Amino acid sequence: MSLRDHLKYYWNVKLVGSAYLRWQRWQAERKPRIPRNWRTDIIAPPLKISARTKELISRHYLEGRYANGHKPVAWVTSGGPVEILQALGFYVLYPENHGALCGARRYALELSEEAENYGFSQDICSYARTDIGAMLSGKTPVGRLPKPDLLLACTNICQTVLFWYRVLAKHFNVPIILIDTPFVYKNAPEHAIEYVKKQLEASIPVAERVAKKKLSFKKLKEVVRLSREASELWLEIMYRGKTKPAPISVFDQFIHMAPIVEMRGKPETVDFYAAMLKEVDERIKKGIGAVKNERKRLLWDNLPIWYKLRFLAEYLGEHGISVVASTYTMAWGELAPLIDPERPIESMAKTYIYPILNRGTGYKLQKMRDMVDEFDLDGAILHSDRSCKPYSIGQVDQRNRLISEYGIPALLLEADHNDPRAFADEQVKARLDSFIEMLE
Amino acid sequence: MIKAIGIDVGSTTAKIVGVNESGEFVWSYIEPADPRVEDQVERFLEKVREMAGSIEGIPIVATGYGRNLVHQATKKVTEITCHARGVFKQLGHGGTLVDIGGQDSKVIVIGPHGEVVDFTMNDKCAAGTGRFLENTAGRLRVKLEEMGNVALSAPEEVKISSTCTVFAESEIISMIAHGVRVEPILKGLHRSLVKRIVAMIRSVGLVPPLMLSGGVVKNPAIRKMIEEETGEKVILPDHPQFMGAYGAALIGLKLGKG
Ligand code: SF4
Numbered sequence: 001m002s003l004r005d006h007l008k009y010y011w012n013v014k015l016v017g018s019a020y021l022r023w024q025r026w027q028a029e030r031k032p033r034i035p036r037n038w039r040t041d042i043i044a045p046p047l048k049i050s051a052r053t054k055e056l057i058s059r060h061y062l063e064g065r066y067a068n069g070h071k072p073v074a075w076v077t078s079g080g081p082v083e084i085l086q087a088l089g090f091y092v093l094y095p096e097n098h099g100a101l102c103g104a105r106r107y108a109l110e111l112s113e114e115a116e117n118y119g120f121s122q123d124i125c126s127y128a129r130t131d132i133g134a135m136l137s138g139k140t141p142v143g144r145l146p147k148p149d150l151l152l153a154c155t156n157i158c159q160t161v162l163f164w165y166r167v168l169a170k171h172f173n174v175p176i177i178l179i180d181t182p183f184v185y186k187n188a189p190e191h192a193i194e195y196v197k198k199q200l201e202a203s204i205p206v207a208e209r210v211a212k213k214k215l216s217f218k219k220l221k222e223v224v225r226l227s228r229e230a231s232e233l234w235l236e237i238m239y240r241g242k243t244k245p246a247p248i249s250v251f252d253q254f255i256h257m258a259p260i261v262e263m264r265g266k267p268e269t270v271d272f273y274a275a276m277l278k279e280v281d282e283r284i285k286k287g288i289g290a291v292k293n294e295r296k297r298l299l300w301d302n303l304p305i306w307y308k309l310r311f312l313a314e315y316l317g318e319h320g321i322s323v324v325a326s327t328y329t330m331a332w333g334e335l336a337p338l339i340d341p342e343r344p345i346e347s348m349a350k351t352y353i354y355p356i357l358n359r360g361t362g363y364k365l366q367k368m369r370d371m372v373d374e375f376d377l378d379g380a381i382l383h384s385d386r387s388c389k390p391y392s393i394g395q396v397d398q399r400n401r402l403i404s405e406y407g408i409p410a411l412l413l414e415a416d417h418n419d420p421r422a423f424a425d426e427q428v429k430a431r432l433d434s435f436i437e438m439l440e
Numbered sequence: 441m442i443k444a445i446g447i448d449v450g451s452t453t454a455k456i457v458g459v460n461e462s463g464e465f466v467w468s469y470i471e472p473a474d475p476r477v478e479d480q481v482e483r484f485l486e487k488v489r490e491m492a493g494s495i496e497g498i499p500i501v502a503t504g505y506g507r508n509l510v511h512q513a514t515k516k517v518t519e520i521t522c523h524a525r526g527v528f529k530q531l532g533h534g535g536t537l538v539d540i541g542g543q544d545s546k547v548i549v550i551g552p553h554g555e556v557v558d559f560t561m562n563d564k565c566a567a568g569t570g571r572f573l574e575n576t577a578g579r580l581r582v583k584l585e586e587m588g589n590v591a592l593s594a595p596e597e598v599k600i601s602s603t604c605t606v607f608a609e610s611e612i613i614s615m616i617a618h619g620v621r622v623e624p625i626l627k628g629l630h631r632s633l634v635k636r637i638v639a640m641i642r643s644v645g646l647v648p649p650l651m652l653s654g655g656v657v658k659n660p661a662i663r664k665m666i667e668e669e670t671g672e673k674v675i676l677p678d679h680p681q682f683m684g685a686y687g688a689a690l691i692g693l694k695l696g697k698g
Contacts, residue, residue, distance in 0.1 A: 400645055403558055414563070426505070430544075431561060434520035438556045 005069025017062045025055040042317040044283070044290050047248065049276045053256050056272060057101070060263065061142040067091035068146045072211045075148040075168060078261055079157040081179060081200060081352045083227055083344065086265040087220040088211040091146060094262040095131035098145065101258075102130050103306030103418040107141045112419060114139070125387040126418035128164040135171055148174055150210045152203075156181040156358040158390045175210065177203045181353045185360045188353045197349035217344070223265040224348070225341035233273035234260045235333030238325065240280050242375050245289025246297065246324035247280045251313040252290060253329040254304040260332045295320030296439050299371055301327050301364075301398075302383040302391045303417035315429070319436050325375045327367055328391075331356050361394030365401060372408050379409035379439055386416040411435040442467060442492050444499050444696055446522070446688025447484060447513070449477055449506030452542025452570065453655065456484045457685040458492075463529060463693055467491070468682050473542075477509040485512060499692035503684050505543075517691055519684050520548055520559050526687030527651055528554035530677040535649040538637060538666065539683070540656035542570045547640045549647050558644045568636035570656050572605050576629055579609055580622050588659035591630045594623035600632045608632070627661070634665040641670065651675045653683040 028051035034040060067073050071091045076082050078096040085092055102108040108126065111133030116122055118136055120129055134140050151174060153165035162178070169176040179199050182192040204215055234257075240247055256276060263269040283289075298316070300323050305312065316323060335354055340347035356364060368380060380402060382395045395412060402408040413431060416422035442458035450473060458467035469487060474480040481502075488495050502510035503522040510516070519539075527537050527550065534550040534557075545568050549558040562568040577584050598620060602608040608629070615625055641650075650672040656662050657680040667674050677683060 396643055400643075404645065409558075412560075427561070430505070430518065434518040434556070434559055434561075437518055437521045438559070 002069055005066075009063075009066040009070035012066050013059075013063050018059060021055045021058050021062070025051045028054070039314050039317070042292055043249075043313055044288055044292070047252060047256070047276070047279055049256065049272075049279050052272060052275065053258070056263070056268065057258055064091060064093055064142070064146045065144045072149045073146045074150040074152055074207075074210075075165075076152045077154050077157060077161045077165070079352065079355050079357070080152045080154040081348050082152070083220060083223045083265050083348060084200070084204060084207055084215065085150075085152065087223045088207055088213065088215055090150070090207075090211060092262065093145060093148070095134075096127045097258055097262045098134070098140065098142070099127040099130040099418055100304075100306050102134070102141060104255075104309065105141050106307050106420070108307070108418040109420055111137070111139060122419075125158070125160045125164075125389075126416055127387065128160055130418055131164070132167060135168065148172055150174060150207060151176040152179070153177070154179040154181060154352060156352055156355050158357065158388070160389075175206060177206055179203065179352070181358055183360075184353060184358055185363075188350070193346075193349050193353060196353050197345055200345050200349055220344050221341045224339060224344040226267055226270055227265040228336055228339035228341060230260055230264055230266075230269045230273055231333050231336035231339065233270065233277055235330075235336050237273065237277050237280055238330055238333050240277075240284065241324040243284050244297075244376070245287070245291065245294035246322050246375075247283035247288060247290060249290035249313060250300045250304075250323045250326040250329060251309045253326065254306075254309060257329055257332060289322065290324075291317045291320060291322035293320045294322045296322070296378045297376065298323045299325050299327075299368060299375070299377050299380040300383065301368060301380060301395070302385045303328055303388055305383060305415050305423065306418055307420050308415075308423060315432060316436075321436065321439070323381065325371050325377065327356060327364065327371070330367075330371070357390050361398065364394065365398045368398065368402065369406055369408075372402075372406070377408075379411070379435075381435075382410060382412050383417075384412050384414045386414070386422045387419065388417065409435070409438055442488065442495075442498060444501070444689045444692035445485075445488065445495070446685040446690070446692060447481060447500065447502045447504075447507075447510055448519070448522070448682070448685035448688060449473065449481070449502065449504040449510060450541055450684070451505050451544070453681070454480055454484070454504075454506075455682050455685040456488070457679075457682050457689045458488065459686070459689040459693055463690050465530075465679060465682070465686055468679060468685070470681065473506070477506045478511065481510050481512060499696045501688040501692040501695070503688040514692065514695060517688060520546060520556055522684045522687030522691065523653060524548050524550045524554060524556045524687065525690050526683035526685075527653060527677050529686070529690055530679075530683075531651065531675065533649070534647070535651055535675075536641060536644070536647050537651045537653060538641060539654040540570055540637065540652075540662065541654050542574070545569050545637060545640065545654075547637075547644050549644055557647075560640050560644050562636070562640065568603070568633060568640065570654070572608070572633050573629065573656070573659070575605050576609055576612055579612055580616075580626065582622065582626065585658070587626060588630070588661035590623055591626040591661040592664065594621075594627040596624050597627035597631060598624045600625075600628045603632060603636060630659075630661045630665055634662060634669055637666065638669045646670060646672065648672055649675050651677065653677060653680040655681050657681065 074090045112129040114133035114137040115129040338351045399410045402410040448455045502513035507516045537548045545562045551557045
């Protein structure tokens with residue numbers, strides 16, 4: 001780490017960059033502009049908090065741009081136990097979040113093709129392809145991604161990450177911490193939690209070596225506390241969807257979920273979600289719904305289709321359909337009660353073994369059923385995501401059982417979260433149209 | 441006397457149906473689909489005018505892939521809803537309807553009151569649709585209308601492993617090059633299509649009785665094989681190719697009555 005890099009970081013990030021981004025946010029807050037062609041006749045205008053989301057995310061990537069040489073950098077999977085790294089002062093990059101950003105900006109295909117041209121199969125998860133494409137080509141819509149000094153892969157979301165991160169480890173020639181989380185069918189047995197805990201403990205000296213400093217447990221507890229607070233706020237925001245009309249839709253949730261994934265454990269994330277909750281409550285007070293004329297309420301299962309968020313919001317909104325809850329966004333809030341700042345490592349072991357993707361298909365079915373009741377929903381859309389096998393497996397049966405056992409209309413929508421080649425416009429419309437008529 | 445009109449603009453054919461006061465099927469007409477949908481619909485309506493005089497005030501409901509291009513329509517409704525309406529009115533009961541069209545196939549579970557309970561459509565490709573047979577029929581130089589009977593005449597069948605229409609074609613070419621006879625190939629082709637359809641039926645769960653509609657109904661092999669594969673007897677409505685347009689007309693009739 002050189003003096004020059006530190007100076008560059010302070011100048012570009014702390015002084016100029018942050019000030020500029022803050023100014024940009026003020027501007028946007030002062031004169032909120034509704035994006036071009038936004039169908040305000042159908043859906044509510046973007047949340048005011050959007051200006052802040054933009055600032056947070058831009059600053060995050062700006063920091064990343066100048067992080068090398070100033071801070072240790074880690075690349076982490078979305079379900080990775082990040083608190084230890086945060087406490088050690090790492091800059092943390094989430095390739096999946098970067099992938100989602102590329103997807104939403106319609107840049108993922110280009111990066112995917114970079115990976116495919118190199119020989120990676122189209123059958124691999126499109127996040128992995130997007131990231132590997134960015135790694136190989138150096139292309140990204142955010143300027144520049146910092147090189148990792150350490151990789152952290154946790155198998156609580158899928159096994160893809162295991163192989164993906166090995167590719168990264170070889171390419172960047174850096175150490176990799178692997179946290180293996182045994183699959184949970186009902187309750188995680190004590191020995192499984194103990195096994196994860198031991199791995200977390202073993203990861204500390206590795207991370208310390210890379211960071212060239214000792215982990216302070218005081219700091220770790222603080223990070224874990226902030227992580228819990230942010231998750232709790234996020235959960236609160238999700239639950240506000242129970243109100244009729246729902247103040248925000250899952251499409252809003254998808255847009256504003258980046259901080260809870262990639263900035264957990266930071267004070268600004270807690271502030272951000274507190275402000276978002278406030279705005280959501282204001283909407284409730286004024287009776288503003290995400291969809292102007294909410295007539296039907298749906299559940300969304302699986303990842304978003306990043307390059308079609310607005311299309312879906314408007315297409316469904318036009319028929320008075322509000323998609324108010326999703327198993328996906330819920331995943332970043334529902335584990336909040338398990339986080340215990342007083343017992344950071346033990347509670348992390350527990351928290352990170354229980355994500356929905358690390359549990360049986362029966363659990364997800366139950367979860368969907370419960371959400372239909374809790375949020376008083378009229379049906380469900382199950383996005384069958386070609387990329388995400390662990391999320392999509394079992395959906396055919398889950399859908400059939402939602403219909404036959406619980407009388408909940410459900411539609412399976414085939415697409416891919418990041419690869420637009422797997423999205424057939426006309427076919428999707430045909431299915432949605434028929435489903436909408438069926439709900440009437 | 442025509443009281444409502446249904447128009448089904450499909451991918452291979454366009455159909456029009458007229459119903460009377462009590463919703464009976466009284467008139468129909470079919471043509472291969474014309475990419476200039478508006479012209480074709482105008483021609484269709486001209487035919488109705490010739491026959492019935494003015495169509496002023498008669499509700500027109502459009503369905504099918506091209507429904508949004510039918511600007512003359514009072515209302516546009518999806519094929520799923522229309523098929524369910526049409527078949528229910530004709531047969532008087534619910535069940536599982538399989539409709540095999542030119543470019544898309546669908547399975548619709550119809551409830552006891554004629555409502556759509558569940559549905560599924562073929563994947564994003566032509567496998568599992570009429571196009572699959574049409575394409576390969578051309579390769580084998582067999583007329584489309586004769587395919588079913590030719591297939592049934594074969595005592596044995598060969599297995600076609602590709603479900604992809606394009607790959608199946610090359611598979612067939614290589615079989616012919618190896619001297620395999622046309623009949624067993626055709627039988628295998630039908631089997632492949634039917635297996636695809638049956639997988640769709642299973643994915644929504646078969647609620648008997650099983651009903652069949654769409655242009656492919658004219659092919660006896662398809663019907664027989666669906667019965668073989670599901671173990672259920674297949675019931676046909678009277679005008680199997682017109683169920684979409686008929687259902688659309690019925691919806692129109694209701695509109696007319698307010
Ligand atoms: S396969 Fe699914 S869980 Fe794994 S990285 Fe891809 S989207 Fe995430």
